[in-house]
Amino acid sequence: xxxxxxxxxxxxxxxxxLAASEGRLASAHQVSVDTHLSLPTVSKLLKSLVHAGLAVSxxxxxxxxxxxxxxxxxxxxxxxxxxxxxxxxxxCCSASGLCELESSCRVGNAWQRINVSxxxxxxxxxxxxxxxxxxxxxPPDRWKNAIRLSIQH
Amino acid sequence: xxxxxxxxxxxxxxxxxLAASEGRLASAHQVSVDTHLSLPTVSKLLKSLVHAGLAVSxxxxxxxxxxxxxxxxxxxxxxxxxxxxxxxxxxCCSASGLCELESSCRVGNAWQRINVSxxxxxxxxxxxxxxxxxxxxxPPDRWKNAIRLSIQH
DNA sequence: GACAAGTAGGACTATTTTAGTACTATTTCG
DNA sequence: CGAAATAGTACTAAAATAGTCCTACTTGTC
Numbered sequence: 001x002x003x004x005x006x007x008x009x010x011x012x013x014x015x016x017x018l019a020a021s022e023g024r025l026a027s028a029h030q031v032s033v034d035t036h037l038s039l040p041t042v043s044k045l046l047k048s049l050v051h052a053g054l055a056v057s058x059x060x061x062x063x064x065x066x067x068x069x070x071x072x073x074x075x076x077x078x079x080x081x082x083x084x085x086x087x088x089x090x091x092c093c094s095a096s097g098l099c100e101l102e103s104s105c106r107v108g109n110a111w112q113r114i115n116v117s118x119x120x121x122x123x124x125x126x127x128x129x130x131x132x133x134x135x136x137x138x139p140p141d142r143w144k145n146a147i148r149l150s151i152q153h
Numbered sequence: 154x155x156x157x158x159x160x161x162x163x164x165x166x167x168x169x170x171l172a173a174s175e176g177r178l179a180s181a182h183q184v185s186v187d188t189h190l191s192l193p194t195v196s197k198l199l200k201s202l203v204h205a206g207l208a209v210s211x212x213x214x215x216x217x218x219x220x221x222x223x224x225x226x227x228x229x230x231x232x233x234x235x236x237x238x239x240x241x242x243x244x245c246c247s248a249s250g251l252c253e254l255e256s257s258c259r260v261g262n263a264w265q266r267i268n269v270s271x272x273x274x275x276x277x278x279x280x281x282x283x284x285x286x287x288x289x290x291x292p293p294d295r296w297k298n299a300i301r302l303s304i305q306h
Numbered sequence: 307g308a309c310a311a312g313t314a315g316g317a318c319t320a321t322t323t324t325a326g327t328a329c330t331a332t333t334t335c336g
Numbered sequence: 337c338g339a340a341a342t343a344g345t346a347c348t349a350a351a352a353t354a355g356t357c358c359t360a361c362t363t364g365t366c
Contacts, residue, residue, distance in 0.1 A: 003156050003237070004264065005353065012264065027312065040356055047314065060363025061311040076267065084156070110283035111157065111165070114229065118271055130263040158324065180341065193327055200343065213334025214340040307366100314361070322353070332343070 008083040010037055011045045015079065016131050018055060019071040025064030045083070052082030067127075076130060077122040161236040163190055164198045168232065169284050171208060172224040178217030198236070205235030220280075229283060230275040 013035045018026060020034075028046055032039040046065050049055040056068045067074065166188045171179060179187075185195040199218050202208040209221045220227065 007354070009264065029312085038355075041354080043313080044355080050314090057313060058363090059313050059361075062364060063312050063362080065313085111162065114275065114278065117274075121271075121274075122267070125267065160325070182341085191326080194325080196342080197326080203343090210342060211334085212332075212342050214338095215335060216333080216341050218342085309364105309366085311364085312362080315359090316357105317359105318355105318357080320353100320355085322351100324351075325349085327346100327348080329346085330344085333341080335340080336338095 004080070005084060007041075007045065008080060010035075010041060011049065011083045012079060012127075012130060013037065014042060014045050015049065015054065015067070015071075015074070015127055018065060018067045019127060019131065021066075023066065025058055025062070025066050027064040031065070049082060052078070054078060054082055071128040071131070072126050074127040075123045076125040076127070077119050079127070080122065157233070158237060160194075160198065161233060163188075163194060164202065164236045165232060165280075165283060166190065167195060167198050168202065168207065168220070168224075168227070168280055171218060171220045172280060172284065174219075176219065178211055178215075178219050180217040184218070202235060205231070207231060207235055224281040224284065225279050227280040228276045229278040229280070230272050232280065233275065 014031055014037070017031050017034050026034075028043045029039060031037075031046070032042040035042065046055060046057070050057045050065070054068055054074055055065050057063065057065050167184055167190070170184050170187050173187075181196045181199055182192060184190075184199070185192040188195065199208060199210070203210050203218065207221055207227055208218050210216065210218050
């Protein structure tokens, strides 16, 4: 139902890996090995994360990447923003003049309200939370139906 | 951040339109006119909605579509399920053997827990809610709270 | 100062998903 | 019977994703 791109998922792994190497710099190569993701992909993700301010980089020999802040201070919402982009939930009707229909706009607004709610909730979930071992197990049925909550537009 | 396809957005308009014509049957053509969406698209959406059990249809001349239940009893989660399909949030690592890395799996699981939480929260939002005019108060706190509570355990 | 290790950034390609369309069959009313 | 409407399926075009590659710039080390 909600959708998250693979890159965002991978990006979370990468961030978790950086969090695991407390303070020390980790090279893209090292992260690639540890996460089992391809080097070009990891490299691309790290660049995005630096650009978004979630990670910092040190160039040159012995360079590498590290979290810009403690894992407790990086929220799930920030991770999604950094990797999925700031897309809005729905283009709605505002652009194409369909909005003359009252009901249309009311509905579009509703999805946006939902999106705001979800974002706020995710703002309170930290990277550290994401790393917590699986709590009370989730019902497998649900997993199947899971995630397409991509409300990014 | 979260992405929802255009069709899902359109589908919501279509459902809202059906809700507006209380009980009476509405033809695909009529819905198309009222929503300003193209007939083929509306037709496709209505078929999906009937298939998902959210709408009922009457064939033949003077036929048409109607909601299968009152708008109050149709949840946002059901709408997303019907139109976005049962895609999983992340393929995770379970298939490709990457899961040997403990942290990877913990992370994957975390996103799934989040997704389940969001789904549960959306299960409490009805089509009738979606039609409410945008109140001054944006997101009902109960949505946010519901999401946060279930993520944190 | 030269070299090696590493990040920065952008361009490019293939694949998958999504959106939209078209056509044919079936049902039902008059 | 014929017109109006849905049902189902197949197809095409466009867009977003994922992934790769190449080149330039930085910095530590010998």
